[in-house]
Amino acid sequence: MDCMCCVEFLKEEGNASVSQQENGFVDSLSILNSEKAVQEIIQQPLIQGIEDNLIEFSEAMRTVAKALRRAAEGKASAQAEAAEWKRKYELERARNLQLEHKVLSSGESIGECNGERTGNSADEPVLSNQTHEQSDVCCGKNGICSHEVLRDGDTDSNFDVVQNKVMRKISLKWQTRPQTVLILTKPNSASVRVLCAEMVRWLKEKKKLNIVVEPRVRVELLTDSSYYSFVQTWQDDKEILLLHMKVDLVITLGGDGTVLWAASMFKGPVPPIVPFSLGSLGFMTPFRILTSVTIETPTCTHLVAFDNFSRSKGDPQHYSDSEHYREYLDSILRGPISITLRHRLLCHVIREEAKNEYEAEESIIVLNEVTIDRGISSFLTNLECYCDNSFVTCVQGDGLILSTTSGSTAYSLAAGGSMVHPQVPGILFTPICPHSLSFRPLILPEHVTLRVQVPFNSRSHAWASFDGKDRKRLAPGDALVCSMAPWPVPTACQVNSTSDFLRSIHDGLHWNLRKIQSFDGPRDP
Numbered sequence: 208m209d210c211m212c213c214v215e216f217l218k219e220e221g222n223a224s225v226s227q228q229e230n231g232f233v234d235s236l237s238i239l240n241s242e243k244a245v246q247e248i249i250q251q252p253l254i255q256g257i258e259d260n261l262i263e264f265s266e267a268m269r270t271v272a273k274a275l276r277r278a279a280e281g282k283a284s285a286q287a288e289a290a291e292w293k294r295k296y297e298l299e300r301a302r303n304l305q306l307e308h309k310v311l312s313s314g315e316s317i318g319e320c321n322g323e324r325t326g327n328s329a330d331e332p333v334l335s336n337q338t339h340e341q342s343d344v345c346c347g348k349n350g351i352c353s354h355e356v357l358r359d360g361d362t363d364s365n366f367d368v369v370q371n372k373v374m375r376k377i378s379l380k381w382q383t384r385p386q387t388v389l390i391l392t393k394p395n396s397a398s399v400r401v402l403c404a405e406m407v408r409w410l411k412e413k414k415k416l417n418i419v420v421e422p423r424v425r426v427e428l429l430t431d432s433s434y435y436s437f438v439q440t441w442q443d444d445k446e447i448l449l450l451h452m453k454v455d456l457v458i459t460l461g462g463d464g465t466v467l468w469a470a471s472m473f474k475g476p477v478p479p480i481v482p483f484s485l486g487s488l489g490f491m492t493p494f495r496i497l498t499s500v501t502i503e504t505p506t507c508t509h510l511v512a513f514d515n516f517s518r519s520k521g522d523p524q525h526y527s528d529s530e531h532y533r534e535y536l537d538s539i540l541r542g543p544i545s546i547t548l549r550h551r552l553l554c555h556v557i558r559e560e561a562k563n564e565y566e567a568e569e570s571i572i573v574l575n576e577v578t579i580d581r582g583i584s585s586f587l588t589n590l591e592c593y594c595d596n597s598f599v600t601c602v603q604g605d606g607l608i609l610s611t612t613s614g615s616t617a618y619s620l621a622a623g624g625s626m627v628h629p630q631v632p633g634i635l636f637t638p639i640c641p642h643s644l645s646f647r648p649l650i651l652p653e654h655v656t657l658r659v660q661v662p663f664n665s666r667s668h669a670w671a672s673f674d675g676k677d678r679k680r681l682a683p684g685d686a687l688v689c690s691m692a693p694w695p696v697p698t699a700c701q702v703n704s705t706s707d708f709l710r711s712i713h714d715g716l717h718w719n720l721r722k723i724q725s726f727d728g729p730r731d732p
């Protein structure tokens with residue numbers, strides 16, 4: 208405004224001189240005086256004001272510039288971090304796709320199984336729809352890809368077209384007789400030990416199968432008798448990685464924990480698992496053979512859980528069974544096997560300090576769930592959760608469970624999550640004791656990638672555990688990334704997937720058990 212005033216003033220002065228000329232009244236002294244006056248006016252008070260204003264203005268501009276610079280720096284680092292996470296997601300996706308592609312291209316795809324494989328002449332189980340059985344639909348070298356299995360007997364390789372046709376019942380057919388069985392047992396159980404020895408003998412003598420057991424079990428068997436020297440085992444853990452090439456069928460003797468143990472041994476393709484129930488609950492162990500009897504040994508008396516087992520006269524440590532398990536195994540070895548295809552979660556821990564070494568920590572695969580909790584810390588967990596890069600929520604409470612649908616009846620159930628049929632593909636997002644009234648559990652689709660991050664301003668560390676094992680500390684800045692694993696676990700059904708599931712929630716949890724209301728009472732007219 209001051210500058211404008213100045214210009215107006217000069218214009219007026221100019222006009223005055225012109226009118227004087229027009230009047231023929233030119234006085235050079237007065238002109239000189241006027242100019243001097245103008246100069247004085249311009250230079251003195253106005254210039255001083257402009258300078259003050261300019262100084263103020265430039266200071267303000269400097270402050271704004273500083274703030275903008277800070278904002279830009281913050282934005283750049285946020286963008287860099289976002290780009291880093293995006294890169295990690297893409298890497299992980301690419302890895303999963305590559306693994307899937309490997310399975311498909313190595314002849315493990317639909318219609319490509321020819322029943323031959325490395326290291327074992329036994330044929331692979333063939334996947335088929337119970338309503339439309341198809342011998343050309345095959346899981347290949349023990350590789351049962353979830354996507355393939357979900358196809359409705361369609362051999363079209365266009366995955367997108369056929370993916371929505373979900374099969375109701377899935378069964379496996381042997382192309383030729385299975386040859387090698389891996390038996391996994393719950394440790395420290397007298398009943399399991401007895402049953403294992405009996406089963407090994409029967410499978411070898413009657414079924415002519417090769418038997419593989421864990422090193423511990425082989426020692427136990429050989430301690431009982433040198434007869435068991437034919438039983439195979441492995442020397443070091445590297446051999447476990449190759450087990451899927453050698454083994455046609457896995458038998459578990461124990462509870463759900465033994466099924467989790469068996470699944471954890473196979474990071475990639477999993478042979479069909481036949482879970483015998485020798486635990487107390489057994490949601491994933493539909494083959495039941497136990498009640499309780501007393502076993503007397505020379506030193507003590509054990510009360511053990513056994514159904515249909517009776518002790519032979521004269522030998523306190525020898526037991527014969529009612530051939531119950533033999534019937535089950537006979538039917539399994541004949542096939543087809545009705546199976547529940549249990550999805551698993553692939554988990555990566557990403558350390559803040561190892562941002563550029565994505566491969567540094569080995570991935571962990573879980574059948575039930577991965578739990579992120581506060582461990583021994585007494586502070587609330589503070590977990591930032593993202594689903595495919597979209598912010599989901601911040602979990603403040605005891606922790607969070609990311610569960611498979613198989614795991615929905617385990618820890619997630621105890622934390623208030625829904626029970627979900629194991630054949631439903633999805634990831635359960637269940638908080639543990641959230642300190643909020645409105646935090647309901649979620650079920651997310653199976654294709655998402657979840658990231659749970661411990662924020663930098665978290666008061667404490669968090670702890671991740673995998674199927675209740677392998678606890679890992681997550682420091683502020685660390686994250687856990689989790690997505691559906693490419694290899695599910697096929698577990699044999701006693702009847703079928705739905706019937707077994709319903710039986711386990713009825714028998715195991717007494718789900719919705721209530722006395723039926725009698726007819727005897729008030730009723731609608």
Ligand SMILES: NC(=O)c1ccc[n+]([C@@H]2O[C@H](COP(=O)([O-])OP(=O)(O)OC[C@H]3O[C@@H](n4cnc5c(N)ncnc54)[C@H](O)[C@@H]3O)[C@@H](O)[C@H]2O)c1
Binds near residue numbers: 467614
């Ligand atoms: N508060 C809880 O309910 C709680 C706490 C910790 C762990 N767990 C569960 O225990 C599992 C580890 O099992 P474990 O046998 O090695 O440990 P464990 O010996 O401590 O047994 C845990 C119990 O969970 C049951 N269980 C396991 N998987 C199940 C499933 N899918 N459906 C229904 N019940 C199931 C088992 O039968 C067993 O009774 C974890 O994956 C977790 O789900 C539950």
Ligand SMILES: Nc1ncnc2c1ncn2[C@@H]1O[C@H](COP(=O)(O)OP(=O)(O)OP(=O)(O)O)[C@@H](O)[C@H]1O
Binds near residue numbers: 465
């Ligand atoms: N082969 C194995 N080697 C080492 N540990 C095992 C093995 N099988 C099972 N376990 C572990 O032993 C524990 C108990 O196993 P499991 O749940 O099968 O029996 P359980 O506790 O008697 O069953 P339930 O919980 O139904 O009563 C679990 O923590 C499991 O991880």
